[in-house]
Amino acid sequence: MFPEILPPAIVDLLIEATRQTLYMVAIAGLIGTAIGLPLGVFLATSRGGELFAAPVLNQALGLVVNAARSTPFIILVVAIIPFTRLIAGTSIGTNAAIVPLTVAAAPFIARLIEAAIREVDQGLVEAARAMGASPLQIVAKVLLPEALPAITLALTLAVVSLLGYSAMVGAVGGGGLGDLGIRFGYQRFMPDVMAAVVVVLILLVQAVQSFGDLLAHRLDKRNRRD
Amino acid sequence: MTAILPILAASAQEADPLGRPTSVQDSSELPVIRFEHVGKTYAARQGTPLVAALEDVNLSVPEGAIVGVIGRSGAGKSTLIRLVNGLETPTSGRIVVDGTDITALSEKGLREARRSIGMIFQHFNLLARRTAYENVALPLEIAGVARREIKARVEPLLDLVGLADKRDRYPAELSGGQKQRVGIARALATRPRVLLSDEATSALDPETTNQILALLRKVNAELKLTVLLITHEMAVIKSVANRVAVLDGGRIVEEGRTFEIFAHPRHATTKAFISAITGAALPAQVADRLKPARVGEAQAVLRIVFTGTHATDPVLSRISRLLGVDVNIIQAQVDDIAGEPFGVIVVSLPGDIATVAAVQAAVTGLGLGVEVLGYVS
Numbered sequence: 001m002f003p004e005i006l007p008p009a010i011v012d013l014l015i016e017a018t019r020q021t022l023y024m025v026a027i028a029g030l031i032g033t034a035i036g037l038p039l040g041v042f043l044a045t046s047r048g049g050e051l052f053a054a055p056v057l058n059q060a061l062g063l064v065v066n067a068a069r070s071t072p073f074i075i076l077v078v079a080i081i082p083f084t085r086l087i088a089g090t091s092i093g094t095n096a097a098i099v100p101l102t103v104a105a106a107p108f109i110a111r112l113i114e115a116a117i118r119e120v121d122q123g124l125v126e127a128a129r130a131m132g133a134s135p136l137q138i139v140a141k142v143l144l145p146e147a148l149p150a151i152t153l154a155l156t157l158a159v160v161s162l163l164g165y166s167a168m169v170g171a172v173g174g175g176g177l178g179d180l181g182i183r184f185g186y187q188r189f190m191p192d193v194m195a196a197v198v199v200v201l202i203l204l205v206q207a208v209q210s211f212g213d214l215l216a217h218r219l220d221k222r223n224r225r226d
Numbered sequence: 227m228t229a230i231l232p233i234l235a236a237s238a239q240e241a242d243p244l245g246r247p248t249s250v251q252d253s254s255e256l257p258v259i260r261f262e263h264v265g266k267t268y269a270a271r272q273g274t275p276l277v278a279a280l281e282d283v284n285l286s287v288p289e290g291a292i293v294g295v296i297g298r299s300g301a302g303k304s305t306l307i308r309l310v311n312g313l314e315t316p317t318s319g320r321i322v323v324d325g326t327d328i329t330a331l332s333e334k335g336l337r338e339a340r341r342s343i344g345m346i347f348q349h350f351n352l353l354a355r356r357t358a359y360e361n362v363a364l365p366l367e368i369a370g371v372a373r374r375e376i377k378a379r380v381e382p383l384l385d386l387v388g389l390a391d392k393r394d395r396y397p398a399e400l401s402g403g404q405k406q407r408v409g410i411a412r413a414l415a416t417r418p419r420v421l422l423s424d425e426a427t428s429a430l431d432p433e434t435t436n437q438i439l440a441l442l443r444k445v446n447a448e449l450k451l452t453v454l455l456i457t458h459e460m461a462v463i464k465s466v467a468n469r470v471a472v473l474d475g476g477r478i479v480e481e482g483r484t485f486e487i488f489a490h491p492r493h494a495t496t497k498a499f500i501s502a503i504t505g506a507a508l509p510a511q512v513a514d515r516l517k518p519a520r521v522g523e524a525q526a527v528l529r530i531v532f533t534g535t536h537a538t539d540p541v542l543s544r545i546s547r548l549l550g551v552d553v554n555i556i557q558a559q560v561d562d563i564a565g566e567p568f569g570v571i572v573v574s575l576p577g578d579i580a581t582v583a584a585v586q587a588a589v590t591g592l593g594l595g596v597e598v599l600g601y602v603s
Contacts, residue, residue: 123349130313130343222396
């Protein structure tokens, strides 16, 4: 479709930008989940009287999460440049851009996972306790499996949000679709490039959302009827 | 003196306080669950007084029995049953289950103990993403039982509760009664000695309730399982419980054999629960006119309770014939309580002292219970 509308050089740029976006979103999504999932489980189970009751730590982590969540992403990118340099060895480029994306994704995912876990019926936790389950067993055998459809939807939302965030990392030379759209579509007055970028982003979001919805539906056994 | 003591001790082991020799049947009288002076107060929020959920509760659940605790909502039933498996901890007193003081256990010890105490719930609490089979397997997975052993245990349990054909169905595909059957199978998976039933039939329709209660009776008899159940429905007590404790305002106000409690309720709460199902409540037009003392030519209203073997005796015609008294039946009902026939007849008859006394004597002489409710004119 594109070769007929766009010059081959631009198509190459578009493919490269798509590859960069997918790479950044995938890595940031994975690391963000690796941090956000346990953090979210902890936030959902550590208030007073809960499985891993630690109200003070819960509040402290909640504050950190809120602080990270309330910082506009573009500010976050710039504000944590020293940290980015520490982790990635550089503050510019695609790999460097993964650091702020991850820092933004992890607390977001943590809050989504927390909400998903809190949706699990407390009666199930009580039943598991009555069976003699340990707190870790309750998380592994009851909370996570029962929340899995909701967690799937939460991660889908996180990936879609990351696709949006990734458009801003052009500010630190991160590349990707957003960067291509700004530099070629906007600064070089190439509306066809801008349109192509938007179309690719729409297709990506649609694909991610449809896949997430389908998966969540397959995992959810509550909608079954005989 | 010291030489006699061992003998006394030995004879004390062989006979219970009533002097009956300890036989195999009598070992079933040993309490499996014992509440000793148990109190539970909930921590107050600022500015509000402490809330006492339970006060000085003493209750014994004999081995192999089905004991029911009945109370209105807020009476403390939920707290009481959760103390048995340590889901709640008492503020005072102790709870001994199968010889173990539950209140003295560490968290780890408590988890071990819970594996020999099954529990079923009003809202079933099945995992939506596990099939019937997988739900029943859950407590075994938690206990670390090997996969092959789990299969060997779960399948007979699904057979026992009549759900072998629903093995791979998810809870959303099952009816309420089927879900509770899965709940019962799950509670039995670790082969507990005790089953706790937390309003297990309260979310079910009457017919399904009867099926689930029949299943509880079956597991009680076949698996020698001791059952403690809480309910707000006297019909549940009547159907399955050998013994009943009435909980009111956090205290046990009455406790005894179900049949005795039904035949001779003493506390107002008990009477209210019983009258709701045995027809012991008077018809409104009689109740409204009932006076405690006799005025003029008023008729006496008597409640006669037929129990056990007398439930089918032709008592009224005998009284009429022997005493020459005209007896008017206001209400009559024959019921079945904990497997024993139980009849209540409310009658009115001439209210003079001599007649009432003669009838009372005659009825008591026939081995029935009688109570003067009042007088109507």
